[in-house]
Amino acid sequence: MVDSTLPLLLRGYTWLPERRRRSGGAPVRTRLLGKKAIALHGPAAVRFFYDEKHIHRRGALPQPVIDTLFGSGAVHTLDGEAHRTRKALFTGLLTTPSGVQELARLVHEELERASVRWARCESVVLFDELARVLTSAVHSWAGVPLTDDDRARTARDLVAMVDGFATVGPRHLTARRARGRLEARLADLVEAARGSGAPAAGGADDPTVFEAITAHREADGSLLPPHTAAVELLNVLRPTVAITWFGVFAAHALHRRPELRERLAAEAGPEFAWAFAQEVRRFYPFAPFVGGLAAERLEWAGRTIAPGTLVLLDLFGLDHDPDLWPEPRRFDPSRFLSGEVPADALVPQGGGPPDGHRCPGEDITVAILATVARFLAQLPYQVAEQDLRISLRRVPTAPRSGFVIRDVTGAAPAPA
Numbered sequence: 342m343v344d345s346t347l348p349l350l351l352r353g354y355t356w357l358p359e360r361r362r363r364s365g366g367a368p369v370r371t372r373l374l375g376k377k378a379i380a381l382h383g384p385a386a387v388r389f390f391y392d393e394k395h396i397h398r399r400g401a402l403p404q405p406v407i408d409t410l411f412g413s414g415a416v417h418t419l420d421g422e423a424h425r426t427r428k429a430l431f432t433g434l435l436t437t438p439s440g441v442q443e444l445a446r447l448v449h450e451e452l453e454r455a456s457v458r459w460a461r462c463e464s465v466v467l468f469d470e471l472a473r474v475l476t477s478a479v480h481s482w483a484g485v486p487l488t489d490d491d492r493a494r495t496a497r498d499l500v501a502m503v504d505g506f507a508t509v510g511p512r513h514l515t516a517r518r519a520r521g522r523l524e525a526r527l528a529d530l531v532e533a534a535r536g537s538g539a540p541a542a543g544g545a546d547d548p549t550v551f552e553a554i555t556a557h558r559e560a561d562g563s564l565l566p567p568h569t570a571a572v573e574l575l576n577v578l579r580p581t582v583a584i585t586w587f588g589v590f591a592a593h594a595l596h597r598r599p600e601l602r603e604r605l606a607a608e609a610g611p612e613f614a615w616a617f618a619q620e621v622r623r624f625y626p627f628a629p630f631v632g633g634l635a636a637e638r639l640e641w642a643g644r645t646i647a648p649g650t651l652v653l654l655d656l657f658g659l660d661h662d663p664d665l666w667p668e669p670r671r672f673d674p675s676r677f678l679s680g681e682v683p684a685d686a687l688v689p690q691g692g693g694p695p696d697g698h699r700c701p702g703e704d705i706t707v708a709i710l711a712t713v714a715r716f717l718a719q720l721p722y723q724v725a726e727q728d729l730r731i732s733l734r735r736v737p738t739a740p741r742s743g744f745v746i747r748d749v750t751g752a753a754p755a756p757a
């Protein structure tokens with residue numbers, strides 16, 4: 342079987358859908374990085390993939406992805422009891438409605454502050470601005486110190502880790518260096534907090550993310566080594582800043598569909614902003630697929646999967662499957678106006694049960710995205726002449742220009 346690593350790197354988001362079309366919808370069999378691989382598609386495949394008896398994560402992720410995106414020893418790479426204990430830390434910290442709301446409030450506050458500055462500039466690149474806004478907000482929320490001097494550099498490093506994970510060459514090297522810098526800084530902060538005793542060493546009633554990760558104990562009762570604690574802190578800071586990509590896509594959708602901008606600006610309740618955020622997550626490309634290793638000999642759709650085979654779950658394809666999403670290439674928030682999200686069909690951040698490998702940051706993503714989208718809809722600005730093409734061959738992708746806005750004429754009103 343021919344290895345598909347190069348075609349995947351060259352074709353990005355289009356690689357798997359094209360292969361699926363060529364296979365007539367049957368699971369795609371191939372090789373990636375020399376390993377036998379099979380790609381599964383459909384809601385039943387989501388349930389199959391997220392059954393932990395079927396798929397293991399240890400050893401599944403290529404080292405270049407660990408070295409940039411997730412970090413070594415990260416929750417993403419654990420299985421069984423070790424995963425459950427570590428995962429409980431994340432779900433406990435990231436999914437309480439009051440915590441999610443507080444983070445969204447901080448994002449709004451930072452947007453207001455930033456937009457005062459935007460009004461003094463001829464034009465600004467929204468991508469860079471949102472990255473800095475989210476970097477500030479998530480550091481204050483997580484209780485991780487960040488000086489004004491460090492802010493722009495830290496935002497650049499957090500963006501670089503996401504931007505460079507799926508490529509070879511300069512972007513990848515930048516991502517590795519960024520991870521090295523951030524891990525070293527955060528590990529020092531963890532050691533310093535532990536050295537100084539409470540509250541980081543435990544006991545706080547309502548601990549910050551920093552305090553909780555610093556004091557977290559593994560299934561065997563041990564504290565996380567400082568480097569692993571830094572990796573897991575980054576697994577909160579980095580993906581929150583990654584919402585920048587979705588924020589820029591939201592701006593793109595508002596630009597292409599001005600009637601949605603008007604509606605989003607006018608609606609007082611949160612329902613439309615929520616539906617709009619869900620449609621941004623469905624419509625625009627971000628994570629192409631997730632992968633794990635077959636834990637044993639598996640049967641799927643009449644096919645045998647040998648133990649150790651790399652099993653991919655097609656996320657981007659599922660979010661655009663016409664059997665699940667009529668007119669999938671149409672951006673239409675009304676799909677979500679009922680307030681319902683169809684089970685195992687909307688998977689931009691993976692799927693499965695919350696104690697499995699499902700992304701624990703979905704509520705945060707939707708809340709921040711709704712906040713950013715509504716803020717932009719209410720903010721008076723013009724969209725500059727620029728190259729807004731979104732290449733499906735680059736992972737992750739964004740409008741080429743980063744979305745330049747100009748003539749910002751004032752801060753948007755406070756949230757309802």
Ligand code: HEM
Pocket residue numbers: 416417418428431435576577578580581583584585587627628631632689690691692697698699700701702703705706
């Ligand atoms: C831009 C928005 C985001 C995208 C596209 C995204 C995507 C994903 C994907 C595809 C996975 C892997 C699921 C799997 O392995 O099956 C994942 C897992 C994870 N995400 Fe997110 N995510 C986002 C936002 C967030 C946020 C805001 C946080 C935290 C504040 C977060 C924290 C995590 C963690 C800790 C995991 C590992 C879960 C585990 O392995 O048990 N993510 N995310």
